[in-house]
Amino acid sequence: MNRHLSVRRIRICFITLLLGGCANDKEMRVQLEAHHQTANEPSLLNVQAQVTGPQSGLSYKWFSVLGEFEPQDSYVPRSTYSFSPSSSRDRIWVEVWRDNERVAQGELDVHMDSAASERPAREPPPHVHITITQIPRYDPAGGPDTRADISGRVSGDFSKGYSVILYARADAWYIQPVPFALHPIAPDSTWKSWTHTGSNYAALIVGNDYKPLTRLDVLPQVEGGVIARTIVEGKKP
Amino acid sequence: MRSPVQGIASHWDEWFRHEAAESDHEAIDAIGRSGFEQCRFIAWLAHRWAGEAQWRGEAPPARYVLAQLSRVSPFDKWRAFDRYRTTYGASGISAIVIDEQSAGESSDVRHVEALILPADEDAAAHDVVTDGFHAEGADLRAARQTALSLLDGKGLVAFLALWIATGRRPYPRWVRAGLLVGWLAVAALIVRLLIGSDPGGRLTLFFGLLFGLWSLLVLTALTIAVALGIQAWLAGRQWRRRLEEYQTRLRLDGGLSLQGGSAGLAFCLNILLATFRSHPRLPTRSWLWERFFRKLRLAANNWAATGVVSPQGRVEKVAIESKIRACMRHPEITDVLTPRQPEARQSVIDKLMLTSVRKTRDGPVSVGMRRAFASERQHLRSHRCRYAAQSILAVGDFTSRSQLAVNVLALGVSIVMLVALPDIRNVLYPPPPPAVVTPSSPSPYYLWISLDTKRPQAFDVVLESGFWSNRRADVAQYPDPGGSARAEIRLNRLGRQMTVDEQDGTLWIERRRKLLTREYQSGERVGSYSFSYVTRLGNE
DSSP: OHHHHHHHHHHHHHHHHHHHHHTTTTOOEEEEEEEEEETTEEEEEEEEEEEESOOTTEEEEEEESSSEEESSEESSSEEEEEOOTTOSEEEEEEEEEETTEEEEEEEEEEEGGGGGGGSOOSSOOOOEEEEEEEOOBBOSSOOTTOOEEEEEEEEESOOSSEEEEEEEESSSEEEESSTTOOEEOOTTSEEEEEEOOBSEEEEEEEETTOOOOSEESSOOOSSTTEEEEEEEEOBOO | OOOTTTTHHHHHHHIIIIIOOHHHHHHHHHHHTOHHHHHHHHHIIIIIIHHHOOBTTBOOOHHHHHHHHTTSTTGGGOGGGHHHHHOOSOBOSEEEOOOTTOSSOGGGEEOEEEEEEEOOSOTTOOSEEEEEEEOOHHHHHHHHHHHHHHHSSHHHHHHHHHHHHHBOOOOOHHHHHHHHHHHHHHHHHHHHHHHSOOOGGGHHHHHHHHHHHHHHHHHHHHHHHHHHHHHHHHHHHHHHHHHHHEEEEEEEEEEEEOOSSTTHHHHHHHHHHHHHHHSOOOSSOOHHHHHHHHHHHHGGGTEEEOOEEOTTSBEEOOOOHHHHHHHHHSSSOOEEEEESOGGGOHHHHHHHHHHSOOOOOSSOOOTTOOOOOOOOOOOOEEEEESBHHHHHHHHTTOBOHHHHHHHHHHHHHHHHHHHHHHHHHHHHSOOOOOOEESOOOSSTTEEEEEEOOSOGGGEEEEEEOSSBOOEEEEOEEOOSTTOOEEEEEEOOBOTTOSOSOTTOOEEEEEEOOEETTEEOSOOOEEEEEEHHHHHHTTOO
16 A cells, blocks of 8 residues: 555656656747837837747737737737827737747737827927036047046036936947936036046936937937937047 | 573583483493494484574574583593584684794684674673683674674675675676666767767757666666665674674684784674574575675685774784785685785785795605695785775675776766756756846946846857847856846947847847757747847836
C-alpha cells in the first residue's frame, strides 16, 4: 500500500516537473501603446502593440468602439487609429492571431486630450529668452564618457512652472545629462547643470509637465510646450 | 564465574577429577585407547554437540572448545587433539614479528589466528585476549577499534570513498563495456557540439540526447554506488554490533612479548575475518564485504601485513627492511601490506629481491646431497596503505585501473556537463518569454532593455532600425542595487539612415542558444517592442 502510494507520489512529482518545465514558454502577452501622430492632427494616433511571446506567424486585428483603424488587419504590430468626429475618447483592442487561433488580446483607453501637451499652443508663447553663459568645450565625438559644466540665464516674462532641458549634439541630439532631466530655474533666473560634451549645445524652456524625448534628430521648435530655445556651438580652444 | 564456552575446560576438569564416576573414567579411558575412537569423539563434538548445544542462541565455536579441552586431562594425552593445541584452525593474514636475534627470517612471518566469542559475564573481562603471546593493551585496543571503524564508522566511509573513486564494480562485462561506450559517446557529443557545425533545428534533439544519456549514466553509477554502499553499511553495522558485544581472542605462537605495535594491521584484518566467520550469513548481503572476506580467506597463506594502526585508522610507519626481508625469504608469501613509506616502494623491493638471498624451501637434504637452486624468479608485491581502509581495497582486489580510467572520464565529462547545464536547460526547458520592464538607461547614449526573467542568459536582444545601427546584445544579470537582468545597447546613428524618425526601430527578444563557449544560431523570437516604447519606459 505504502509502496503504491510512494510510486504514485513519484509519478505526480515527475509529471509536475515535466509540466513545470514546459509551462508558459508559449505564453503570449500584448500591451498597447498609442502616440499622437503629428501635432497638427490630434485625432490621429499611432498605435503600437508590444508583444511578448513567440513571434513567428503572427497577425494582428485592430478594433475600436467608435473610431477606425487603418489598416484593420496587419502582419506588423502597428496601425493608425482615427477618432470618430463625434467623440474625443475611445477604447481600442488588438487581437493577436496565429494559425487561425487567437493567442492574445490587449486593450487601451485613448483620449484625444492625452496629446494636448503636444498640440500647438493657440496663445502666443510668453516673451522669454534663454542664454547659455557657461559653454562647454567643442567635442564633435561627444559621448557618455565626457563631462563638463553648463549654466545660463533666463530673461523675460514667465511665471513659475517652467524648467530648462538641455541637449548636446553628437551624432544626434542627446538630452543631458540623463533622460527626462528637467532643470529648475533659480529665483535669480539662472540655471546650471552638467552635461556630456558635444559639438553643439541647446537649452530649451519647457513647461514642467513637458515630456522630453531622450534622443532627437531635430530639436523642437518654439511651439507647443517649448516657449524658448537657444543653440550654441561648443567653445573651441 | 566463567561462561559455559569460555570455561568449558575448567568445568570439564572439575567434573572429570571430582565428580565423574568410576564407570565414566573407564568409558573415557576406553575411547582414549584407540586413535579412531578419539577422532570419532572429536567429530561428534564438532558436528553433533556443537550443532545441538545452543549458547546465547548460537552454536558454540567447536574449534575453540576443542582447543580448550586439548589442554586438560585426559585429552592432553590424546594424539587426536594434538593439532588443536597449537591452532584454532582459523588462520588469516600473517603478521611479521621479528625475533630478537633475527635480521629477517622466514620464521618471522607468523600466522595470526583470531576468534570472537561471547564475552565473559565477568565485568573485568578484556575486550581482546591474547593466546600464546603478550602485547600492549593499547596496541590491541587500537587494532580492535580500527576494525570496528572499518565495519561501521569513519574507516568504512574512507573505504567506500576509495572504492567509489577507484574500485571495481559488480557489473557484467557487457554492462561495463556499455557504460564505457556511453561515457565516450557523451564526450564525443560534447566535442561535436563545441567544435562541429551548427546543428540548427536539431539542436534540441542533440541536447536532449546528450542530457538523457548523461543522466542515465550518472543515475546508473550513483544507484550502484549508493546501493552497494548502503548494503556494506547495513552488514558492517551488524558485524560491528557483534564485535562490540563479543570478546576477541588473538593467537600468535612462539611465546613472544611484542615490543611495538607493528602487528596491529594484521591483528585488525584478522579481527575482521573472525567477525565474519562468527556470523557469515547476514540477512543483508553485501557484495563489497563478501568479496573482501572471500579474498581475505584466500589470502591467508600468501599475505602478510605490517603496520601500526592508530585508533583513527591510520597505518603508521614501522622499521620495515627486516620485515620485507623476512617476507622475501618466506616461500609462500607473495604480497605484503605495509605502511606508506618510501622503503616499501615496489621498486625498492624489486631491487632488494635481485640482491637478496634465495628462498630456501623447507625440508631436509638427503645424505650425500647438496642444496642447489633452480628457482623461478621470486616476486613480492607491496601494497602500501596510508589508511587501514586501503588494506581492504588491496586485499579485496578492488582497485581497477580500467574503472579508474572510466571514473576519470566520467568525472571530467560530468564537470563539463554541470557547467553546461544552465545552457542545456535553456534549450530543453526554456523559460517563459519575458516582458520589457524598468529600469531604463540613466544615460541617453545607451538603451537598456530590462527583462522580467530569472534566467537572463537564456535571451539576447536585437535592435533593427532605419535610424540607428542594428545591434545584437546578450542579456546579463547586473549586480546593481536593483539587480536587473538587461541588455545594454550603445546607440549609434546610421551614416546613411533610411528614415528621419529617431524613434524608428524594433527590439526583438530572442532565445539564446549556446553551450559553454559555443554560440549557435539564435532561437525563436519571443518578444517585439518598439524603440519608442522602450525609450519612454519608466517616464510615463
